[in-house]
Amino acid sequence: MIQVLMSTYNGKDYLREQIDSILSQDCEEKADVKLKLLIRDDGSKDGTQEILRKYAAKYPDQVNWYQGENIGVIKSFFDLIEKSDEKADYYAFSDQDDYWHKEKLRAGIEKIKEMSKKYQQEKDKYIGFSEKNSVYLKVPLLYCCSPLLVDENLKEIDNEMTRKNKIPSFENAVVENIVTGCTIVMNKTLRDMAKKQPPKFTVMHDWWFYLLASCYGELYFDEKQLISYRQHGTNTVGYNTSKLKEFKDRVKRFKGNRRNITNQLKDFVRIYELYLKDEPDNSVFKAKKTKQKIHIAKMLVKYSGKPGFIIKRAGLLKKTGIYRQRKVDNIIFKIILLSGSY
Numbered sequence: 503m504i505q506v507l508m509s510t511y512n513g514k515d516y517l518r519e520q521i522d523s524i525l526s527q528d529c530e531e532k533a534d535v536k537l538k539l540l541i542r543d544d545g546s547k548d549g550t551q552e553i554l555r556k557y558a559a560k561y562p563d564q565v566n567w568y569q570g571e572n573i574g575v576i577k578s579f580f581d582l583i584e585k586s587d588e589k590a591d592y593y594a595f596s597d598q599d600d601y602w603h604k605e606k607l608r609a610g611i612e613k614i615k616e617m618s619k620k621y622q623q624e625k626d627k628y629i630g631f632s633e634k635n636s637v638y639l640k641v642p643l644l645y646c647c648s649p650l651l652v653d654e655n656l657k658e659i660d661n662e663m664t665r666k667n668k669i670p671s672f673e674n675a676v677v678e679n680i681v682t683g684c685t686i687v688m689n690k691t692l693r694d695m696a697k698k699q700p701p702k703f704t705v706m707h708d709w710w711f712y713l714l715a716s717c718y719g720e721l722y723f724d725e726k727q728l729i730s731y732r733q734h735g736t737n738t739v740g741y742n743t744s745k746l747k748e749f750k751d752r753v754k755r756f757k758g759n760r761r762n763i764t765n766q767l768k769d770f771v772r773i774y775e776l777y778l779k780d781e782p783d784n785s786v787f788k789a790k791k792t793k794q795k796i797h798i799a800k801m802l803v804k805y806s807g808k809p810g811f812i813i814k815r816a817g818l819l820k821k822t823g824i825y826r827q828r829k830v831d832n833i834i835f836k837i838i839l840l841s842g843s844y
Contacts, residue, residue, distance in 0.1 A: 507582040513598035545572030610645035610687025642692035644715035647724035649731030683708030
């Protein structure tokens with residue numbers, strides 16, 4: 503079973519179309535995986551709740567929702583993780599205003615199944631047993647895809663920006679997020695990790711899952727565009743469609759996010775220590791490559807905001823291979839890091 507987790511806030515304009523596209527997924531028909539939808543409303547005042555009531559009444563076996571206080575999108579999604587179904591095999595995030603192509607969830611499920619196979623061959627390392635003696639994979643796995651930008655009427659936007667050929671890795675995740683939350687499909691292990699130790703601070707919920715999967719497990723970035731990502735005036739997070747707008751926004755994010763990224767990494771390191779304390783024999787947490795990745799995060803935190811140590815920071819860049827996806831971004835980032843203002 504796959505459970506889709508949706509957060510809503512004043513979303514009545516496009517909500518029906520979004521829910522209908524989720525309920526029309528072909529994952530049960532073609533992948534034998536049933537679908538359920540759990541929705542948390544974050545204190546809407548536009549009548550969103552009435553729409554949710556109608557869908558829950560019409561599809562009682564598939565759709566459930568609950569009312570929450572207004573806590574913002576990040577906390578809302580982590581609350582959904584907390585209340586998600588323990589019996590699910592896969593989980594996905596959903597916004598309230600997009601349109602999912604019918605094969606979206608199936609593509610994620612099939613890829614996660616494929617990724618799981620190689621770890622299942624090394625049972626001693628990667629297969630564990632729960633208190634109820636059920637078998638589980640220790641490795642967190644994440645699938646995401648490239649979003650197709652569309653306008654309010656789902657018409658494709660002429661996008662000047664190139665968003666293909668993404669290279670996901672922890673060395674990228676420490677300084678940049680390439681994972682769009684509403685495209686995520688994850689295995690139960692990744693969900694369990696996030697539920698067990700939720701962050702005290704993260705820039706965005708999808709960025710946290712990018713960090714978790716790239717540090718402790720594996721993720722796959724699908725260049726296929728399996729979601730129509732609606733751009734409109736009330737988006738919580740959206741994409742720019744022109745080079746000029748994109749450049750201005752990147753400069754703004756560089757200035758505003760520098761300390762936030764450091765605080766996010768501080769919390770990531772803190773939670774790693776908790777994982778290790780709780781499961782000292784877990785091969786994923788004690789693996790050499792995991793410790794190397796955590797060391798990168800620690801060093802970035804250590805040298806953040808300190809004008810000195812330029813030689814140390816230069817060595818960090820050279821040894822670790824930290825990077826941002828775009829060439830210009832990468833140059834700007836390296837200058838900022840070397841100057842000690844990151």
